[in-house]
Amino acid sequence: MSPFQPVRLEHASRLLNHGPTVLVTSAHAGRRNVMTAAWSMPVEFTPPRIAIVIDKSTYTRELIQASGHFGLCIPGAGLAELVDAVGTLSGREVDKFQRFGLRAHPGPMTGVPLLEDGCVAWLECRRLPEPHAEHTYDTWFAEVLCAAANPRIFVDGRWSIRPDNADLHTLHHLGAGVYARADHTVSIRRT
Amino acid sequence: MSPFQPVRLEHASRLLNHGPTVLVTSAHAGRRNVMTAAWSMPVEFTPPRIAIVIDKSTYTRELIQASGHFGLCIPGAGLAELVDAVGTLSGREVDKFQRFGLRAHPGPMTGVPLLEDGCVAWLECRRLPEPHAEHTYDTWFAEVLCAAANPRIFVDGRWSIRPDNADLHTLHHLGAGVYARADHTVSIRRT
Numbered sequence: 001m002s003p004f005q006p007v008r009l010e011h012a013s014r015l016l017n018h019g020p021t022v023l024v025t026s027a028h029a030g031r032r033n034v035m036t037a038a039w040s041m042p043v044e045f046t047p048p049r050i051a052i053v054i055d056k057s058t059y060t061r062e063l064i065q066a067s068g069h070f071g072l073c074i075p076g077a078g079l080a081e082l083v084d085a086v087g088t089l090s091g092r093e094v095d096k097f098q099r100f101g102l103r104a105h106p107g108p109m110t111g112v113p114l115l116e117d118g119c120v121a122w123l124e125c126r127r128l129p130e131p132h133a134e135h136t137y138d139t140w141f142a143e144v145l146c147a148a149a150n151p152r153i154f155v156d157g158r159w160s161i162r163p164d165n166a167d168l169h170t171l172h173h174l175g176a177g178v179y180a181r182a183d184h185t186v187s188i189r190r191t
Numbered sequence: 192m193s194p195f196q197p198v199r200l201e202h203a204s205r206l207l208n209h210g211p212t213v214l215v216t217s218a219h220a221g222r223r224n225v226m227t228a229a230w231s232m233p234v235e236f237t238p239p240r241i242a243i244v245i246d247k248s249t250y251t252r253e254l255i256q257a258s259g260h261f262g263l264c265i266p267g268a269g270l271a272e273l274v275d276a277v278g279t280l281s282g283r284e285v286d287k288f289q290r291f292g293l294r295a296h297p298g299p300m301t302g303v304p305l306l307e308d309g310c311v312a313w314l315e316c317r318r319l320p321e322p323h324a325e326h327t328y329d330t331w332f333a334e335v336l337c338a339a340a341n342p343r344i345f346v347d348g349r350w351s352i353r354p355d356n357a358d359l360h361t362l363h364h365l366g367a368g369v370y371a372r373a374d375h376t377v378s379i380r381r382t
Contacts, residue, residue: 017230017366018229018370018371038208039208039232040232043330049328130324132323133324137234139332141328158365158366159365159369170371171377172209173208174350174352175350176349178376179378179379180209180350180361180375181375181377182371182372183371183375186372188271188272188275190275
């Protein structure tokens with residue numbers, strides 16, 4: 001049974017607010033794929049919208065172009081090796097879900113495959129077609145249709161980063177297979 | 192004397208690769224400003240290009256629109272209170288450099304004010320005008336003209352996050368004045 005709980009749409013952008021590396025999932029006509037992406041960001045809270053860089057060479061780009069949907073799954077630190085491996089293989093040659101033994105949950109709105117095991121959260125996204133930005137900057141805009149998170153680390157719209165959920169701390173790619181792990185917090189008391 | 196050292200342009204995108212909260216600096220016709228932004232990302236390595244969300248309500252947006260340039264300064268964890276305070280005041284009413292005692296270094300290419308004290312790095316950027324994305328998604332694209340970093344944490348194009356440079360660990364905004372600090376790394380051995 002999935003331990004994930006729904007995230008209210010007005011809180012969905014917070015899942016990406018701090019710049020985690022994500023896994024982008026996609027599917028079309030019986031094919032599916034998952035790729036690693038370091039470059040994404042929210043662009044709006046309400047309605048929740050995001051931007052993500054998806055290179056022209058990727059198989060994911062073909063699938064999203066065809067289906068109009070994709071998933072963003074935020075892996076926890078325990079998946080670091082998987083995240084790196086997924087980022088160095090192309091889905092054109094191999095079904096990476098099978099290759100890495102990944103269990104896919106169909107997204108409630110579009111059926112896009114979503115990952116939960118070892119993940120912190122997922123966002124189910126609908127492409128907002130922007131051919132110029134997609135072509136010129138490899139930047140794809142999307143609306144978040146639905147989101148869910150693991151309540152061990154994200155509850156009531158807020159992150160709770162603690163020593164006892166280290167396996168779910170987010171990864172932030174520094175380059176060349178080295179990731180920073182978001183494992184401490186600094187709270188500013190606003191006066 | 193500035194402790195900063197030049198960053199080669201092909202390494203500039205790595206400064207933003209892991210999603211740090213940044214300070215956006217801008218100036219035009221004798222006015223200047225600095226604001227906090229959680230939402231930015233690289234979109235290309237070579238030439239280095241970035242995207243950043245700048246809300247329509249901000250004074251920074253007016254200044255960038257007029258000048259065509261801005262700086263992205265990456266604060267270290269030691270500046271957490273400043274980062275949060277800068278993000279909660281508008282530059283229309285007050286010169287935040289003066290208010291917070293910030294020393295500005297003129298950018299070598301455009302003269303835009305850049306911050307080094309307590310910062311990890313800066314990127315001097317030229318707006319790539321994209322009125323549709325700016326209007327619809329508050330997303331501004333830019334080319335990085337020049338970048339420099341503090342060699343205590345970024346050397347030869349690579350991050351070096353260690354216990355002895357904790358004051359320079361980057362901040363990643365989780366929301367509501369709470370920041371994750373990137374203070375541990377995970378290295379994947381690629382085979």
